[in-house]
Amino acid sequence: MGMDRRDFIKLAGLSTLLGLGGNSALELLRPGQVAAALEAKPEALTAKRWAMVVDMRQLDEQTAQKCTAACRQVHNVPDFGNPIDPAMKISDADKVRWEIKWIWTAPYDNAFPGDEQEYMDEKVKDLKFLLLCNHCDNPPCVRVCPTKATFRREDGIVMMDMHRCIGCRFCMAACPFSARSFNWKDPRPYIKKEFPDYPTREIGVVEKCTFCNERLANGLMPACVVASQGALAFGDLRDPKSKVRELLDSNFTIRRKPFLGTNPQVYYIV
Amino acid sequence: MLENAFTGTKRYYGLLAILAGLFALGFFFYLKQLTTGLGITGMGRDVSWGLYIAQFTYLVGVAASAVMVVLPYYLHNYKAFGRVTILGEFLAVSAVIMCVTFVMVDMGRPDRVLNVFKYPTPNSVMFWDIIVLNGYLLLNILIGWNVLECERHDVPPPGWVKFLIYVSIPWAISIHTVTAFLYAGLPGRGYWLTAIMAPRFLSSAFAAGPSLLVLLCLLVRKYTRFDPGRDQIQSLAKIVTYATLINVFFFFCEIFTVFYSQIPDHLMHFKYLFWGLDGFGRLVPFMWFSIIGMTIAALLLVNPKFRQDETTLAVLCGMVIITTWIDKGLGLMTGGFVPNPLEKITEYWPTVPEALIALGIWALGFLILTILYKVAVSIKEEVRA
Numbered sequence: 001m002g003m004d005r006r007d008f009i010k011l012a013g014l015s016t017l018l019g020l021g022g023n024s025a026l027e028l029l030r031p032g033q034v035a036a037a038l039e040a041k042p043e044a045l046t047a048k049r050w051a052m053v054v055d056m057r058q059l060d061e062q063t064a065q066k067c068t069a070a071c072r073q074v075h076n077v078p079d080f081g082n083p084i085d086p087a088m089k090i091s092d093a094d095k096v097r098w099e100i101k102w103i104w105t106a107p108y109d110n111a112f113p114g115d116e117q118e119y120m121d122e123k124v125k126d127l128k129f130l131l132l133c134n135h136c137d138n139p140p141c142v143r144v145c146p147t148k149a150t151f152r153r154e155d156g157i158v159m160m161d162m163h164r165c166i167g168c169r170f171c172m173a174a175c176p177f178s179a180r181s182f183n184w185k186d187p188r189p190y191i192k193k194e195f196p197d198y199p200t201r202e203i204g205v206v207e208k209c210t211f212c213n214e215r216l217a218n219g220l221m222p223a224c225v226v227a228s229q230g231a232l233a234f235g236d237l238r239d240p241k242s243k244v245r246e247l248l249d250s251n252f253t254i255r256r257k258p259f260l261g262t263n264p265q266v267y268y269i270v
Numbered sequence: 271m272l273e274n275a276f277t278g279t280k281r282y283y284g285l286l287a288i289l290a291g292l293f294a295l296g297f298f299f300y301l302k303q304l305t306t307g308l309g310i311t312g313m314g315r316d317v318s319w320g321l322y323i324a325q326f327t328y329l330v331g332v333a334a335s336a337v338m339v340v341l342p343y344y345l346h347n348y349k350a351f352g353r354v355t356i357l358g359e360f361l362a363v364s365a366v367i368m369c370v371t372f373v374m375v376d377m378g379r380p381d382r383v384l385n386v387f388k389y390p391t392p393n394s395v396m397f398w399d400i401i402v403l404n405g406y407l408l409l410n411i412l413i414g415w416n417v418l419e420c421e422r423h424d425v426p427p428p429g430w431v432k433f434l435i436y437v438s439i440p441w442a443i444s445i446h447t448v449t450a451f452l453y454a455g456l457p458g459r460g461y462w463l464t465a466i467m468a469p470r471f472l473s474s475a476f477a478a479g480p481s482l483l484v485l486l487c488l489l490v491r492k493y494t495r496f497d498p499g500r501d502q503i504q505s506l507a508k509i510v511t512y513a514t515l516i517n518v519f520f521f522f523c524e525i526f527t528v529f530y531s532q533i534p535d536h537l538m539h540f541k542y543l544f545w546g547l548d549g550f551g552r553l554v555p556f557m558w559f560s561i562i563g564m565t566i567a568a569l570l571l572v573n574p575k576f577r578q579d580e581t582t583l584a585v586l587c588g589m590v591i592i593t594t595w596i597d598k599g600l601g602l603m604t605g606g607f608v609p610n611p612l613e614k615i616t617e618y619w620p621t622v623p624e625a626l627i628a629l630g631i632w633a634l635g636f637l638i639l640t641i642l643y644k645v646a647v648s649i650k651e652e653v654r655a
Contacts, residue, residue, distance in 0.1 A: 096616060097314025110612040114535065140457055146396040147385040166385055167308075167378015170396055172318040176458025176611045182318060182378060184309035203307035204378025260457040 043219035047236035049156045050211055051265040052225075053247045054130050059231035061128050064105050068130075070227035071103045071209070076200045078187035088189050100181040102209040103132040103224050112256060124270055130232070132224070133158060133179040133209040134256060134264030141171035141180065150206075156237075156265060157211045167204040176260050180208045237265070271419060274648035275641045281493070282644060289637040296630010299623040300375055308378060310623050317607040317618035319376070321628050324603045326372035328478070328595055329365045329635075330449045331471060333406065335479020336362035337442035338509050344435050353650075354502045356421075357490070358483060359414035360642035362442075366407040368635035375627055395451045402445045409438045414642075422649050446471045453606065461539035461606045464527075470520045471598075476513035478594040480506045481587035488584055490643065496650040500580075507583055511571040514590050518565050542615070543605045550615045553604060560596035563589055 040046065071077065080095045090098075105128035109116050112129075135158045142152050149164035150171055172180045183203045191200060198214065201207060211234075212222035220226070225234045235242035244267075247253075253267040303310045313320040339358035342348035374380050391397050413434050420427045427435075450468035453459070484506050487498040528536045541547050543557045567589040576582040604618045620628070 094309070097316070098309055099315060101315070106612060110614060113611070113613045144394050144396065144456070146391050146394040146400070147382075147389045148391050149385070164382070164385055164389070165379065166382045168373075168376070168396060169318045169378070170394070170452070172315070173453075173459065173606075174456045178315070178611050181315055183307065184314065185307050203309075206378070257458065262457060 041217065041219070045216045045219055045221070047155050047242075048238035049236060049265070050135065050216075051156070051235065051237040051244050051267065052132075052135075052211075052222075053233040053244050053253065053267045053269065055231050055233065055247065055251075055269045056124075056127055056129065057269060059127075059130060059228065061105075063227075063229055063231055064128050064130050066227045066229075067224040067232065068103050068105065070223040073193070074195050074212075074215070074223045075102060075198050076187075076191050076195050077102055078190035079192070080185075080190050082192060083190050084192055085189060098184040100183070100187065100207065101179075102181075102207075103130060105129060106131055112254070114257060114259065115254070127270075129268065130224070131177070131179070131256075132266060133211075134177055134262070134266045135209075135211060137263035137265060138261060140174040140176070140262060144170040144174040146170065153213075157213055158208075159210055159213065160206065160208055162199075162201060162205045162207055165205040167206065169206060171206055176257055176262065177264075180206050182206050271415070271422065271645055271649060274645045277648075278644060282640070285640055286637060289633045289640065292633035293630045293637060296627045296633065299626045300630070302623060303375070303627065304380075308376075310621065312619050312621045312624055314616060314618075316610040316614065316616035317604060319603050319607070320618055321599075321603075321620040321624055322372045322376040324599045325628055325631070326369045326376070327449055327471075327602060328598045329369045329372070330403070330446050331475025331594075331598065332479045332482060333362040333365035333369065333410075334442045334446040334472070334475050335483070336410065337439055338476055338480050338513075339483070339506070340435065340442075341439055342505070344432075345439065348505075350499065350501045350505060354483070354487065354498050354506075356414055356418055356646045356650075357486060357498065357643065359410045359417075360646055361479070361483060361486065361639060362410045363407065363414060363642060364635045364639035366403055366410070366445075367638055368631055369403060370407070371631045371634060372628070375631065395448060395455065399445075399448045399452060402441065402448050406438070406441055406445050409434055409441060413438060414646075418646055418649050421653060424653070443472065446475050453602075458535075458611050459606050460533075460535035460537075463536070464524060466520055466524055470517065470524070473513050473517035473520050474594045474598060477510055477517050477590050480509045480513065481590040484510065484587045485584060485591075486643070488580065490647060494647045494651065496647045496654070503580065503583070504578065507571065507577045507587075510587060510590060511568065511577065514564060514568040514571060517594070518561075518568050521561065521564075538609055538613070539605050542608050543601055547609065548615055550608075550617050552617050552619060553601060556596050557601055560593045560601065564593040564597070567593065 072079065077100050080090055080098055083089055108120075108125050108127060108129060111131055135156055137156065139150075139152055139158050141150050142158060145151075146168060147164050147166055149161045149166070150158065151161070152158050167182065169182055172182060183201050183205055186203050188200050194200065212220070212224075215222060222232075222234055225232045233243045233247055235244040237244060237248075239245060247269065248267060251269045253269050255264045255267055258264065299310075311320060311322075336358040339351050339355050343351035343355050374383065377383055386397060386400055413431060416431045417427050417435075420431075447468045450471040453462035454464060454467040456462060484503055487503050487506070491497045525540070528540050538547060542550065543553055545551065546554050567586045570576045570582075571586050576586060608617060609615045
């Protein structure tokens with residue numbers, strides 16, 4: 001933009017004195033540039049309604065582990081069982097309490113409570129279902145957030161602004177899928193290899209899966225989808241030719257707790 | 271009027287010093303919580319609200335219960351309560367201050383709390399709760415202070431104060447209703463998803479708050495030259511009696527629906543609290559003590575013999591305070607979060623720092639209450655002299 005940090009601060013300060021915001025100063029200097037920077041890159045992946053299909057026929061435990069590992073790596077999700085400094089080891093109980101989960105696995109009974117079958121296929125019962133935020137159409141977490149720090153985008157992604165979050169955890173009480181995590185402890189000493197393109201978090205804010213909005217903006221599919229070797233499909237629900245629609249139109253799928261009316265947008269083929 | 275807060279006996283200053291010391295202790299641990307995070311508490315991803323929010327909920331009830339002395343006096347012209355309305359209002363002031371402080375210490379990022387006003391979000395019940403709580407605090411400070419000032423100068427309170435008093439009556443109901451709505455509108459939390467939550471909150475509030483007020487009246491009579499009056503205490507006792515009875519009744523309404531329908535989503539929380547689930551049952555003895563104790567206290571209070579004897583009355587009021595506190599201060603949060611939405615069990619128990627921070631806030635509340643009561647009692651003594 002041809003303006004260094006120093007000039008920017010000077011200009012922003014000056015324009016604030018003149019009663020203009022920093023944004024208007026930039027507008028005066030380089031009209032249109034700010035708006036342009038906010039527009040999507042040409043390579044960005046866009047959709048009217050993002051959705052995911054988890055094909056459990058193709059998802060073995062090893063692949064599921066790859067998905068969670070890929071997510072963990074590109075989002076700097078801490079591993080409390082694996083501190084940088086071995087002296088910072090914590091108890092198993094604390095690991096359970098403080099765990100940050102964006103995408104994780106659970107057996108059928110925990111993934112689909114209320115839909116337990118007394119007699120069911122042993123294979124399905126023991127499957128490790130991949131669980132993540134359902135990016136509900138009617139998200140209770142968004143309904144309860146007192147600062148709009150969590151909000152629903154036009155394309156259906158339930159986003160999380162970790163810089164606005166006050167850490168009240170109302171969203172965690174509201175989410176029926178335990179898909180939200182709070183930073184009970186400084187996560188940084190528990191991230192062995194930091195991924196430079198994504199921020200690490202401070203204590204006191206809530207975080208969750210965002211369908212890799214930062215990767216979509218750069219034309220990349222979500223990290224878990226890439227790692228899944230075809231077991232996870234991701235695409236536009238409104239596009240009849242998309243992979244997700246193709247799968248939904250030709251397979252019987254289930255969703256987690258649809259009876260609660262949140263309208264989850266992660267579908268499972270069992 | 272405030273000058274009365276600075277002239278007192280050694281006992282008065284001693285009490286203030288003890289409370290200030292406890293507050294300082296809690297504050298020390300809060301500073302630790304600020305730097306190391308809420309991991310210092312017993313909360314976690316499954317039980318994500320604990321002692322702090324439970325105390326907040328309980329104290330909203332105590333604050334709302336001021337309406338039980340204000341309403342009979344101002345709407346029904348029940349003259350006797352004229353002597354104790356100020357005690358109810360000042361109790362509400364200190365209770366709301368405790369509420370707000372408990373919410374603050376529960377925040378992950380208290381430095382950002384003003385975001386609630388910067389980005390007002392009317393679809394969030396918390397937004398409304400903040401409005402009604404702060405409004406109620408302001409109402410009670412304005413009303414209490416002005417009415418006391420008028421009493422001192424022997425003039426009737428001005429019209430605008432009267433207006434605020436009438437506003438404060440439905441407002442008191444609203445603070446506990448909105449607080450119940452924080453919980454009662456969440457899908458997937460079977461323990462809280464009940465339409466009788468707000469009524470239950472109010473009945474337990476009108477049991478616990480006036481019970482506390484009875485004890486405070488007895489203390490004021492014992493340690494000052496101002497007597498809140500036997501009739502006043504007896505009227506409060508009747509309020510406690512019926513509110514406790516209604517509270518027990520509401521509880522059994524809840525129990526009926528849950529146990530007769532046998533819908534697991536609702537049932538499992540009650541099973542956890544009262545019988546334990548999969549070998550976890552830390553709260554079982556507390557919950558039984560709470561419901562049995564509350565029922566016995568209610569039944570004994572019905573008997574005029576126990577109610578009219580101020581010693582047994584004090585014991586029974588203490589019982590009501592403890593049993594409603596267990597119900598709301600321990601059972602409500604943990605019961606709502608255990609088992610979690612994936613039907614896994616992680617139990618909760620507050621840590622020592624967490625308990626000391628909570629104790630510090632209670633001390634702060636009672637410090638403010640002591641000062642406010644000192645002012646009120648001094649004016650009452652002055653007027654009578």
